[in-house]
Amino acid sequence: MHRVIFRRLLISVPLLLLVSILSFYILRLAPGDPVRVYLAMPFDQASPELIARTRAALGLDRPLYAQYLRWLGGAVTGNLGNSLMTRRPVSTIIGETLPNTLRLMGFALAIAVTLGVSLGMLSAVRPDSKLDLALSITTYVGNSIPAFWSGLMLVFIFGVWLNWLPTVGMASLQHAGNPLLDRAAHLVLPVATLAFQDIVVWLRYQRNSLLEVLGEDYIRTARAKGLSNVTVLLRHAWKNSLISVITLLGYTLPRLLTGAYIVETIFSWPGMGRLSVDAIYQRDYPIIMALLLVSSTLVVLGNLLADVGYALADPRVRYEA
């Protein structure tokens, strides 16, 4: 098993390299460059000489392959360069924002899995019951509501109208109470928005796979042996149904990451999502490259995690080392 994981990790190195080359070139296909934003002049008043000098100072006048090699050389040694806009080290910026995004994603994932799996089980136990129908309708509707809308609704209902929860950032700037509670309160709405869409997916997966398993012969055998319903459900059916549910982990990380981009804008959350939106508009190449690297690493890891979980849950699955 360890060797398999090691090999998979090794394979992901050329994969990430390929991703970095592709994204570096695709990024530069977009016209425009960061110089004007860097100079922050009123719209159009930078002279061509100033622009040329600044471009040279930022190293953007060199051939593309040279710029890439320079970036790669840095990245390999752990130096991701400096932001073109703020001149701060990219690794510092990522170090500040990545934990904030992971915090959102982590809580959302935990809630989505817990709620999705348990509601999915409830649905599967009594298929076509009123509860199942209600959950089906709710989840279909829920899945069709985009996060930018549901997030705004949460903001206006719980933030503005009822005034129960904060809607801006990770903490109050002038808070007198318990700082931990304050931070927790700031998490509620963004996490709920992010989790909302994912609950649906987990629920549907869990329901369908459990239904499938419940129709298997060995379940009938277990029931025939006189085992209680709960035992059959939890020990025999659910455990087996989890195998296909686990594969979802691989898809869910990138999904959550893209979801976080929207949620972070709605809730002014200082995470990677907002960082990347800004960086793309400003053509802050070193930051965009680092973010792409981080997110593709997350996707690779998510898939690896799903495969490992798959093997752990299902004794039939054994990867050849």
Added chain:
Amino acid sequence: MNSTRLGLILVSLVVAVAIGGQPISAQSDQKTFVRGIVGQPPTVPVNPLVRSSNPRAELWMFEPLISYTSDLRPRGQLAERWDVSEDGLTYTFFLRRNVKWHDGRPFTADDVVFTVETALNERNNSPMRRYYLIRNRPVRVEKVDAYTVRFVLPSPSALFIFNMSQWTMIVPKHLLEGKDLSTADFNAKPVGTGPFRFVELQDKQFIRMAANPDYYLGRPKLDFWIDRALGDQNAALAAFAKGEVDFIGVNSRDAIETARRIPNTKIYSYNAGWIFSFNMNLKASFFSDMRVRRAMAYAIDRDQLAKAIAGDVPVAWTLIGPPSSWAYNPNVPKYPKDVTRARELLSEAGFRPGPNGMAQKDGKPLKFTVLIQSGATDSDPESYAVVMKQEFRAIGVDMDIQRLDRPTLEKRLFEDKEFDAYLWWNGYSFEPDPAYYWHSSSSINNYANPELDLLIDQAASTTNRDARKRFLDAISTKVARDVAFIPLYYFSGFMATKTNIKFPPPSAADFNNSAVLYDVQTIEKTR
């Protein structure tokens, strides 16, 4: 049972660590003003010499030599007063003697000379440099004594005093001399002379500033000033409605309406001097014909467009405005909507309706593409383009709309100069200088008119306001007569603030974007 409890404790510990972060200190009984910022969050470098970072928190920490009163007269800021020589070439600034940097060191002429020379040094790539150039030639700066500085101009300029009120903030020599400007520690721990001093900056989240107790115009009435980054206009409105911020900009009609419905809210508006306009590449084949441009001007109903899209804004007929500006010229040729006249002009220019009813000349249709910025916070360009497309269609002119993101659009317009037409904001301050847009040496629209070049040069070098106004009037008239562009409306900025905040009267000078309003210390917050 025990294991369940242990599990619970463990889970809550994990959660507590995950929520994490440092506690934020309580300051509830102090007067803190929080400004919500959408778009460009507070970020390093906080150093006016390096770049003019929006939203310009620098304005509260750094100061230039000159500022303007709310009725737009220059007054001394770091300079107490100034003299101008007879020939208009030598400006002598007498500095205030009781000004201290936030670290306690006295502010002197050395700081001024250092700032100007550093800005002018080409190697430093300072965006501040252009303010010290008069028609592309640098000014000379010299120290007369510890509190007197002399500037010698290469030629007389109507804009020099105005420039000295802009992004020409003075920085401390003792902290920046000999440092690499782009990486100096100073950029994250700025020290200025202004009414607020730097406390902390959480990159792209907020900047916190505290009242400067030694401020020479009196300690500010607020204790803290915070600029806080918000995700978008909706996030800003929600935060404002909840009272998490005291002040936000409201950029669209919808946002203004929403803000109006929030209790205890005041809406301020200001004229920023920006003109939203339809610009044509005058070198593009059919736009070089003035009759075509005039026909297009007659095709659109500016009043109706403004009413329907931009709201309660002054409609523009020429380049310098708004109507409240001293430089405004109301007597320029106007082109109210007149479809018949537009068609006549097109046919005079040789364009006749083709088989599909669209104008054409020698079999070539009158067809072009207008560029607009996508993803702008302001939806006006999009709405304007869509309506104008229909209005042009009515006279047989076919306009395509192309949306580009900001960097792409800027490259097309200002570098490649590959465009037929674009919708954009042209900026003129209350001390207008039409050179950038209309002088043949720099005109983006490829406008070239030796007569106008001369007028622009004369306006820029005439310091007497009345004489200067005559030149500016002539420029306004000429540009309108030529239909060198189609101005649409004068941009008004709106901001929402709580009624318990008392501002000095907002002037035509823009509260958000210009270095003009310098009475920040008088802003009050009551309970």
